[in-house]
Amino acid sequence: MTKISIIAFDGTQFDIDAENGSTVMENGIRQSVPGIEAECGGACACATCHVYVDDAWAETVGAPEPMEEDMLDFAYDVRPTSRLSCQIKVTDALDGLVVRVPERQA
Protein backbone atom coordinates (compact mmCIF):
# COMPACT_ATOMS: atom_id res chain seq x y z
CA MET A 1 0.00 0.00 0.00
CA THR A 2 1.15 3.49 -0.86
CA LYS A 3 0.02 6.52 1.12
CA ILE A 4 -1.37 9.35 -0.96
CA SER A 5 -3.21 12.52 0.05
CA ILE A 6 -5.88 14.31 -1.93
CA ILE A 7 -6.78 17.75 -0.60
CA ALA A 8 -10.26 18.97 -1.53
CA PHE A 9 -10.81 22.61 -2.49
CA ASP A 10 -12.21 23.41 0.97
CA GLY A 11 -8.99 22.16 2.54
CA THR A 12 -10.25 18.78 3.75
CA GLN A 13 -7.41 16.30 3.46
CA PHE A 14 -8.09 12.71 2.46
CA ASP A 15 -5.24 10.35 3.40
CA ILE A 16 -5.64 7.19 1.43
CA ASP A 17 -3.94 3.79 1.38
CA ALA A 18 -3.74 3.30 -2.35
CA GLU A 19 -3.01 0.08 -4.14
CA ASN A 20 -0.09 0.19 -6.54
CA GLY A 21 -1.34 0.18 -10.12
CA SER A 22 -4.56 1.97 -9.28
CA THR A 23 -5.02 5.55 -10.42
CA VAL A 24 -5.23 8.59 -8.17
CA MET A 25 -8.69 9.24 -9.65
CA GLU A 26 -9.95 5.77 -8.68
CA ASN A 27 -8.82 6.34 -5.12
CA GLY A 28 -10.45 9.75 -5.04
CA ILE A 29 -13.76 8.31 -6.28
CA ARG A 30 -13.62 5.44 -3.77
CA GLN A 31 -13.18 7.92 -0.92
CA SER A 32 -15.82 10.29 -2.41
CA VAL A 33 -13.40 13.21 -2.50
CA PRO A 34 -15.49 16.24 -3.48
CA GLY A 35 -14.45 17.66 -6.82
CA ILE A 36 -13.14 14.43 -8.35
CA GLU A 37 -15.94 13.83 -10.83
CA ALA A 38 -14.39 11.58 -13.50
CA GLU A 39 -17.38 11.84 -15.83
CA CYS A 40 -15.85 9.54 -18.46
CA GLY A 41 -14.78 6.87 -15.99
CA GLY A 42 -11.06 7.17 -16.56
CA ALA A 43 -10.83 7.05 -20.35
CA CYS A 44 -8.91 10.34 -20.53
CA ALA A 45 -11.93 11.62 -22.46
CA CYS A 46 -13.12 14.44 -20.24
CA ALA A 47 -11.28 16.78 -17.91
CA THR A 48 -13.25 16.34 -14.72
CA CYS A 49 -10.64 14.65 -12.54
CA HIS A 50 -8.21 17.56 -12.86
CA VAL A 51 -5.78 18.00 -9.93
CA TYR A 52 -2.77 20.13 -9.10
CA VAL A 53 0.22 18.01 -8.14
CA ASP A 54 2.07 19.45 -5.14
CA ASP A 55 5.19 21.29 -6.32
CA ALA A 56 7.44 18.93 -4.35
CA TRP A 57 5.98 15.98 -6.26
CA ALA A 58 5.68 17.47 -9.74
CA GLU A 59 8.96 16.09 -11.02
CA THR A 60 8.40 12.56 -9.66
CA VAL A 61 4.87 12.37 -11.06
CA GLY A 62 6.07 13.69 -14.41
CA ALA A 63 4.48 15.56 -17.28
CA PRO A 64 1.27 14.57 -19.05
CA GLU A 65 1.30 12.55 -22.26
CA PRO A 66 0.19 14.49 -25.38
CA MET A 67 -3.34 13.06 -25.24
CA GLU A 68 -3.76 14.10 -21.61
CA GLU A 69 -2.29 17.52 -22.42
CA ASP A 70 -4.96 17.86 -25.12
CA MET A 71 -7.71 17.02 -22.64
CA LEU A 72 -6.31 19.55 -20.17
CA ASP A 73 -7.30 22.23 -22.69
CA PHE A 74 -10.85 21.64 -21.44
CA ALA A 75 -10.02 22.00 -17.76
CA TYR A 76 -10.52 25.08 -15.61
CA ASP A 77 -7.58 27.18 -14.42
CA VAL A 78 -4.82 24.92 -15.72
CA ARG A 79 -1.47 25.44 -13.99
CA PRO A 80 2.07 24.15 -14.59
CA THR A 81 1.55 21.09 -12.35
CA SER A 82 -1.96 20.28 -13.60
CA ARG A 83 -2.66 16.62 -14.31
CA LEU A 84 -5.70 14.45 -14.88
CA SER A 85 -5.77 12.17 -11.86
CA CYS A 86 -6.99 9.21 -13.96
CA GLN A 87 -3.63 9.27 -15.71
CA ILE A 88 -1.49 9.12 -12.55
CA LYS A 89 -0.78 5.51 -11.59
CA VAL A 90 0.17 4.83 -7.99
CA THR A 91 3.62 3.25 -7.48
CA ASP A 92 6.03 2.91 -4.54
CA ALA A 93 7.78 6.04 -5.82
CA LEU A 94 4.67 8.07 -5.10
CA ASP A 95 4.51 7.19 -1.38
CA GLY A 96 3.49 10.44 0.34
CA LEU A 97 2.12 12.07 -2.84
CA VAL A 98 0.00 15.17 -2.34
CA VAL A 99 -2.45 16.49 -4.95
CA ARG A 100 -5.03 19.29 -4.67
CA VAL A 101 -8.46 19.52 -6.24
CA PRO A 102 -9.13 22.78 -8.13
CA GLU A 103 -12.01 25.13 -7.37
CA ARG A 104 -14.12 23.48 -10.04
CA GLN A 105 -14.02 20.89 -12.77
CA ALA A 106 -14.86 21.96 -16.31
Add this chain to the structure above:
Amino acid sequence: MTSPIETDVVIVGAGPVGLFAVFELGLYDLKCHLIDILDKPGGQCAELYPEKPIYDIPAWPEISGQQLTDRLLEQIEPFKPEFHFNRMITGFRKLDDGRFEVTTDDDEVFLAPAVVIAAGGGSFQPKRPPVPGIEAYEGKSVFYSVRRMEEFRDQDLLIVGGGDSALDWTLNLQPVARSVTLVHRRAEFRAAPDSVNKMFAMQEEGKLDFQIGQVKGLTGSDGVLQSALVKGPDGDVEIACTRLLPFFGLTMKLGPIADWGLNLHENLIKVDTEKFETNIPGVFAIGDINWYPGKLKLILSGFHEAALATQAVKRIVSPGEKVVFQYTTSSTNLQKKLGVA
Protein backbone atom coordinates in the same frame (compact mmCIF):
# COMPACT_ATOMS: atom_id res chain seq x y z
CA MET B 1 -42.35 21.35 -44.85
CA THR B 2 -41.53 17.95 -46.34
CA SER B 3 -43.98 15.09 -46.00
CA PRO B 4 -43.65 13.00 -42.83
CA ILE B 5 -41.47 9.91 -42.78
CA GLU B 6 -43.61 6.95 -41.75
CA THR B 7 -41.74 4.03 -40.24
CA ASP B 8 -42.10 1.22 -37.70
CA VAL B 9 -39.64 2.48 -35.15
CA VAL B 10 -37.80 5.73 -34.50
CA ILE B 11 -34.56 5.13 -32.62
CA VAL B 12 -33.17 8.13 -30.79
CA GLY B 13 -29.38 7.77 -30.79
CA ALA B 14 -27.06 5.91 -33.14
CA GLY B 15 -24.57 4.64 -30.56
CA PRO B 16 -23.73 0.93 -30.21
CA VAL B 17 -27.01 0.10 -28.49
CA GLY B 18 -29.15 2.01 -30.99
CA LEU B 19 -27.31 0.27 -33.81
CA PHE B 20 -27.79 -3.19 -32.33
CA ALA B 21 -31.48 -2.45 -31.79
CA VAL B 22 -31.75 -2.17 -35.58
CA PHE B 23 -30.55 -5.78 -35.76
CA GLU B 24 -32.96 -7.19 -33.21
CA LEU B 25 -35.90 -5.19 -34.59
CA GLY B 26 -34.89 -6.09 -38.13
CA LEU B 27 -35.16 -9.80 -37.39
CA TYR B 28 -38.84 -9.07 -36.71
CA ASP B 29 -39.21 -7.10 -39.97
CA LEU B 30 -39.34 -3.76 -38.21
CA LYS B 31 -37.98 -0.87 -40.22
CA CYS B 32 -35.95 1.71 -38.30
CA HIS B 33 -34.97 5.35 -38.68
CA LEU B 34 -32.20 6.59 -36.39
CA ILE B 35 -31.76 10.21 -35.31
CA ASP B 36 -28.50 11.46 -33.79
CA ILE B 37 -27.08 14.85 -32.91
CA LEU B 38 -23.60 13.77 -33.98
CA ASP B 39 -22.49 13.69 -37.61
CA LYS B 40 -21.69 9.98 -37.59
CA PRO B 41 -22.79 6.67 -36.05
CA GLY B 42 -21.17 5.20 -32.93
CA GLY B 43 -22.12 7.67 -30.22
CA GLN B 44 -19.59 7.97 -27.42
CA CYS B 45 -17.60 5.06 -28.89
CA ALA B 46 -16.93 7.08 -32.04
CA GLU B 47 -16.89 10.57 -30.56
CA LEU B 48 -15.03 10.13 -27.27
CA TYR B 49 -12.86 7.06 -27.61
CA PRO B 50 -12.64 5.72 -31.18
CA GLU B 51 -9.08 4.47 -30.57
CA LYS B 52 -9.56 3.18 -27.03
CA PRO B 53 -9.80 -0.55 -26.54
CA ILE B 54 -12.92 -2.01 -24.91
CA TYR B 55 -12.34 -5.32 -23.11
CA ASP B 56 -15.84 -6.40 -22.06
CA ILE B 57 -17.65 -7.04 -25.33
CA PRO B 58 -18.45 -10.78 -25.33
CA ALA B 59 -16.21 -12.76 -27.68
CA TRP B 60 -14.05 -9.70 -28.37
CA PRO B 61 -11.07 -9.81 -25.99
CA GLU B 62 -10.17 -6.37 -27.25
CA ILE B 63 -11.95 -4.06 -29.68
CA SER B 64 -11.74 -0.30 -30.22
CA GLY B 65 -14.75 2.01 -30.11
CA GLN B 66 -14.49 2.60 -33.84
CA GLN B 67 -14.08 -1.10 -34.66
CA LEU B 68 -17.14 -1.93 -32.59
CA THR B 69 -19.12 0.73 -34.46
CA ASP B 70 -17.92 -0.52 -37.84
CA ARG B 71 -18.76 -4.15 -36.95
CA LEU B 72 -22.25 -3.18 -35.83
CA LEU B 73 -22.84 -1.22 -39.04
CA GLU B 74 -21.78 -4.31 -40.99
CA GLN B 75 -24.08 -6.49 -38.91
CA ILE B 76 -27.16 -4.31 -39.42
CA GLU B 77 -26.51 -3.60 -43.10
CA PRO B 78 -29.09 -6.20 -44.29
CA PHE B 79 -31.83 -4.23 -42.56
CA LYS B 80 -31.06 -0.97 -44.37
CA PRO B 81 -31.48 1.41 -41.46
CA GLU B 82 -31.87 5.06 -42.35
CA PHE B 83 -29.73 7.58 -40.52
CA HIS B 84 -30.49 11.22 -39.82
CA PHE B 85 -27.34 12.83 -38.45
CA ASN B 86 -26.73 16.33 -37.07
CA ARG B 87 -30.32 16.42 -35.86
CA MET B 88 -31.71 17.41 -32.52
CA ILE B 89 -35.22 16.27 -31.65
CA THR B 90 -37.34 19.31 -30.94
CA GLY B 91 -40.86 17.91 -30.76
CA PHE B 92 -42.52 14.78 -29.44
CA ARG B 93 -46.22 14.00 -29.07
CA LYS B 94 -48.68 11.16 -29.26
CA LEU B 95 -51.22 11.39 -32.06
CA ASP B 96 -54.87 10.36 -31.90
CA ASP B 97 -54.15 7.34 -34.15
CA GLY B 98 -51.80 6.00 -31.43
CA ARG B 99 -48.61 6.80 -33.27
CA PHE B 100 -45.88 9.15 -32.11
CA GLU B 101 -44.86 12.26 -33.97
CA VAL B 102 -41.19 13.13 -33.63
CA THR B 103 -39.86 16.35 -35.15
CA THR B 104 -36.27 17.53 -35.52
CA ASP B 105 -34.57 20.92 -35.73
CA ASP B 106 -34.24 20.26 -39.46
CA ASP B 107 -38.07 20.28 -39.71
CA GLU B 108 -38.33 16.57 -40.46
CA VAL B 109 -41.39 14.81 -39.11
CA PHE B 110 -41.37 11.12 -38.23
CA LEU B 111 -44.48 9.06 -37.55
CA ALA B 112 -44.07 5.71 -35.83
CA PRO B 113 -46.04 3.45 -33.49
CA ALA B 114 -42.95 2.91 -31.32
CA VAL B 115 -40.01 5.02 -30.20
CA VAL B 116 -36.82 3.52 -28.78
CA ILE B 117 -34.61 5.92 -26.86
CA ALA B 118 -31.00 4.77 -26.99
CA ALA B 119 -29.49 8.14 -26.27
CA GLY B 120 -26.65 7.04 -23.97
CA GLY B 121 -25.45 9.89 -21.81
CA GLY B 122 -27.81 12.25 -23.61
CA SER B 123 -27.17 14.55 -26.51
CA PHE B 124 -23.74 16.00 -27.10
CA GLN B 125 -23.75 19.73 -26.60
CA PRO B 126 -20.99 22.33 -26.56
CA LYS B 127 -19.30 22.64 -23.20
CA ARG B 128 -19.69 25.98 -21.45
CA PRO B 129 -16.27 27.24 -20.39
CA PRO B 130 -15.99 27.91 -16.67
CA VAL B 131 -15.99 31.71 -16.97
CA PRO B 132 -18.02 33.49 -14.27
CA GLY B 133 -21.13 35.23 -15.60
CA ILE B 134 -20.80 33.88 -19.15
CA GLU B 135 -24.49 32.83 -19.20
CA ALA B 136 -25.59 36.48 -19.40
CA TYR B 137 -23.84 36.90 -22.75
CA GLU B 138 -24.95 33.64 -24.39
CA GLY B 139 -26.91 34.08 -27.59
CA LYS B 140 -26.06 37.79 -27.77
CA SER B 141 -22.28 38.03 -27.66
CA VAL B 142 -21.18 34.49 -26.81
CA PHE B 143 -21.78 31.69 -29.30
CA TYR B 144 -20.75 28.02 -29.19
CA SER B 145 -21.20 27.42 -32.90
CA VAL B 146 -21.35 29.41 -36.10
CA ARG B 147 -24.64 29.10 -37.94
CA ARG B 148 -24.23 32.08 -40.25
CA MET B 149 -20.88 33.74 -40.82
CA GLU B 150 -22.62 37.03 -41.59
CA GLU B 151 -23.51 37.39 -37.92
CA PHE B 152 -19.83 37.93 -37.23
CA ARG B 153 -19.23 40.55 -39.90
CA ASP B 154 -17.34 43.63 -38.69
CA GLN B 155 -17.17 42.25 -35.16
CA ASP B 156 -14.12 42.01 -32.92
CA LEU B 157 -13.87 38.27 -32.37
CA LEU B 158 -12.25 36.41 -29.54
CA ILE B 159 -11.99 32.72 -30.34
CA VAL B 160 -10.89 30.35 -27.59
CA GLY B 161 -9.60 26.82 -28.00
CA GLY B 162 -6.94 24.69 -29.65
CA GLY B 163 -8.93 22.13 -31.59
CA ASP B 164 -10.16 21.99 -35.15
CA SER B 165 -13.33 24.02 -34.49
CA ALA B 166 -11.38 26.89 -32.97
CA LEU B 167 -8.76 26.93 -35.72
CA ASP B 168 -11.21 26.42 -38.60
CA TRP B 169 -13.41 29.31 -37.47
CA THR B 170 -10.39 31.51 -36.83
CA LEU B 171 -9.34 31.02 -40.44
CA ASN B 172 -12.83 31.21 -41.94
CA LEU B 173 -14.07 34.22 -40.02
CA GLN B 174 -10.89 36.27 -40.36
CA PRO B 175 -11.88 37.81 -43.74
CA VAL B 176 -15.35 38.70 -42.41
CA ALA B 177 -14.54 40.04 -38.94
CA ARG B 178 -13.08 43.41 -38.06
CA SER B 179 -10.47 41.74 -35.88
CA VAL B 180 -9.73 38.22 -34.68
CA THR B 181 -7.87 37.17 -31.56
CA LEU B 182 -7.27 33.49 -30.88
CA VAL B 183 -6.60 32.49 -27.28
CA HIS B 184 -5.32 29.05 -26.32
CA ARG B 185 -3.62 27.99 -23.12
CA ARG B 186 -0.46 26.75 -24.81
CA ALA B 187 1.44 27.03 -28.09
CA GLU B 188 0.65 23.41 -29.07
CA PHE B 189 -2.65 22.64 -30.77
CA ARG B 190 -4.88 19.59 -31.19
CA ALA B 191 -6.06 20.98 -34.52
CA ALA B 192 -4.73 19.79 -37.88
CA PRO B 193 -1.13 21.05 -38.35
CA ASP B 194 -2.07 22.63 -41.68
CA SER B 195 -4.64 24.92 -40.02
CA VAL B 196 -2.18 25.80 -37.28
CA ASN B 197 0.48 26.77 -39.84
CA LYS B 198 -2.04 28.91 -41.70
CA MET B 199 -3.01 30.62 -38.47
CA PHE B 200 0.62 31.44 -37.61
CA ALA B 201 1.18 32.70 -41.16
CA MET B 202 -1.81 35.04 -40.81
CA GLN B 203 -0.47 36.23 -37.49
CA GLU B 204 2.83 37.13 -39.14
CA GLU B 205 0.97 39.08 -41.79
CA GLY B 206 -0.78 40.97 -39.00
CA LYS B 207 -4.20 39.63 -39.98
CA LEU B 208 -4.95 38.18 -36.56
CA ASP B 209 -3.55 37.96 -33.09
CA PHE B 210 -2.71 34.80 -31.17
CA GLN B 211 -2.30 34.90 -27.41
CA ILE B 212 -1.43 32.18 -24.94
CA GLY B 213 -3.73 32.22 -21.95
CA GLN B 214 -7.05 31.28 -20.35
CA VAL B 215 -10.17 33.45 -20.22
CA LYS B 216 -10.92 34.41 -16.61
CA GLY B 217 -13.65 37.00 -16.87
CA LEU B 218 -15.85 39.08 -19.16
CA THR B 219 -16.78 42.76 -19.12
CA GLY B 220 -19.89 44.29 -20.65
CA SER B 221 -23.52 44.91 -19.85
CA ASP B 222 -26.94 43.62 -20.91
CA GLY B 223 -25.33 40.77 -22.79
CA VAL B 224 -23.21 43.15 -24.87
CA LEU B 225 -19.59 42.13 -24.56
CA GLN B 226 -16.82 44.73 -24.40
CA SER B 227 -13.74 42.83 -23.36
CA ALA B 228 -12.35 39.65 -21.87
CA LEU B 229 -9.76 39.23 -19.17
CA VAL B 230 -7.16 36.69 -20.20
CA LYS B 231 -4.67 35.19 -17.78
CA GLY B 232 -1.46 34.77 -19.73
CA PRO B 233 2.09 33.67 -18.92
CA ASP B 234 3.05 37.28 -18.12
CA GLY B 235 -0.03 38.19 -16.14
CA ASP B 236 -3.56 39.30 -16.96
CA VAL B 237 -4.36 40.98 -20.28
CA GLU B 238 -7.58 42.77 -21.21
CA ILE B 239 -8.65 41.99 -24.78
CA ALA B 240 -11.33 44.15 -26.40
CA CYS B 241 -13.96 42.04 -28.19
CA THR B 242 -17.63 42.12 -29.16
CA ARG B 243 -18.08 38.41 -29.86
CA LEU B 244 -16.70 35.41 -28.00
CA LEU B 245 -16.58 31.96 -29.56
CA PRO B 246 -15.42 29.35 -27.03
CA PHE B 247 -14.67 25.86 -28.34
CA PHE B 248 -14.25 23.66 -25.30
CA GLY B 249 -15.45 20.37 -26.65
CA LEU B 250 -18.70 18.57 -25.98
CA THR B 251 -20.57 17.41 -22.94
CA MET B 252 -23.68 15.26 -22.65
CA LYS B 253 -27.05 16.51 -21.51
CA LEU B 254 -30.40 14.73 -21.37
CA GLY B 255 -31.74 17.64 -23.40
CA PRO B 256 -35.32 17.95 -24.70
CA ILE B 257 -36.13 14.31 -23.80
CA ALA B 258 -36.48 15.61 -20.24
CA ASP B 259 -39.69 17.36 -21.34
CA TRP B 260 -41.41 14.34 -22.85
CA GLY B 261 -43.25 13.48 -19.66
CA LEU B 262 -41.13 10.43 -18.92
CA ASN B 263 -40.56 9.28 -15.36
CA LEU B 264 -36.95 9.97 -14.49
CA HIS B 265 -34.53 8.73 -11.87
CA GLU B 266 -31.57 11.11 -11.47
CA ASN B 267 -31.73 12.21 -15.11
CA LEU B 268 -32.11 8.64 -16.35
CA ILE B 269 -35.30 7.19 -17.81
CA LYS B 270 -37.10 4.67 -15.63
CA VAL B 271 -38.06 1.42 -17.36
CA ASP B 272 -39.34 -2.01 -16.41
CA THR B 273 -37.00 -4.97 -16.81
CA GLU B 274 -39.34 -7.10 -18.89
CA LYS B 275 -39.85 -4.81 -21.86
CA PHE B 276 -37.66 -1.80 -21.05
CA GLU B 277 -40.71 0.31 -21.65
CA THR B 278 -41.07 3.75 -20.07
CA ASN B 279 -44.17 5.10 -18.34
CA ILE B 280 -45.43 6.08 -21.82
CA PRO B 281 -46.59 2.85 -23.50
CA GLY B 282 -44.85 2.52 -26.87
CA VAL B 283 -41.79 4.48 -25.75
CA PHE B 284 -38.82 2.34 -24.76
CA ALA B 285 -35.43 3.25 -23.32
CA ILE B 286 -32.35 1.05 -23.64
CA GLY B 287 -28.63 1.40 -22.91
CA ASP B 288 -26.95 3.97 -20.68
CA ILE B 289 -29.93 6.32 -20.69
CA ASN B 290 -32.27 4.01 -18.76
CA TRP B 291 -32.49 3.07 -15.12
CA TYR B 292 -33.91 0.12 -13.23
CA PRO B 293 -32.83 -1.51 -9.98
CA GLY B 294 -29.47 -3.16 -10.55
CA LYS B 295 -28.75 -1.24 -13.76
CA LEU B 296 -25.16 -1.37 -15.01
CA LYS B 297 -24.03 1.01 -17.74
CA LEU B 298 -22.41 -1.63 -19.91
CA ILE B 299 -22.69 -1.94 -23.68
CA LEU B 300 -23.55 -5.61 -23.27
CA SER B 301 -26.47 -4.72 -20.98
CA GLY B 302 -27.76 -2.38 -23.68
CA PHE B 303 -27.59 -5.20 -26.24
CA HIS B 304 -29.64 -7.45 -23.96
CA GLU B 305 -32.16 -4.68 -23.39
CA ALA B 306 -32.49 -4.17 -27.16
CA ALA B 307 -33.39 -7.85 -27.64
CA LEU B 308 -36.03 -7.83 -24.92
CA ALA B 309 -37.55 -4.50 -25.89
CA THR B 310 -37.91 -5.81 -29.46
CA GLN B 311 -40.43 -8.45 -28.33
CA ALA B 312 -42.70 -5.73 -26.94
CA VAL B 313 -42.13 -3.33 -29.84
CA LYS B 314 -43.18 -6.05 -32.30
CA ARG B 315 -46.47 -6.57 -30.44
CA ILE B 316 -47.20 -2.85 -30.68
CA VAL B 317 -46.25 -2.41 -34.33
CA SER B 318 -47.89 -5.64 -35.53
CA PRO B 319 -50.83 -6.20 -33.15
CA GLY B 320 -52.47 -9.58 -33.45
CA GLU B 321 -49.47 -11.10 -35.18
CA LYS B 322 -47.90 -14.04 -33.39
CA VAL B 323 -44.37 -13.23 -32.21
CA VAL B 324 -42.29 -16.30 -32.90
CA PHE B 325 -38.92 -16.59 -31.23
CA GLN B 326 -36.27 -18.07 -33.52
CA TYR B 327 -32.52 -18.60 -33.64
CA THR B 328 -30.36 -17.15 -36.39
CA THR B 329 -28.34 -20.38 -36.38
CA SER B 330 -31.27 -22.54 -37.43
CA SER B 331 -34.09 -20.41 -38.83
CA THR B 332 -34.12 -20.22 -42.62
CA ASN B 333 -36.59 -17.39 -42.28
CA LEU B 334 -34.12 -15.27 -40.27
CA GLN B 335 -31.23 -16.28 -42.48
CA LYS B 336 -33.15 -15.01 -45.51
CA LYS B 337 -33.57 -11.65 -43.81
CA LEU B 338 -29.85 -11.60 -43.11
CA GLY B 339 -29.17 -12.42 -46.74
CA VAL B 340 -27.23 -15.61 -45.96
CA ALA B 341 -29.79 -18.30 -46.84
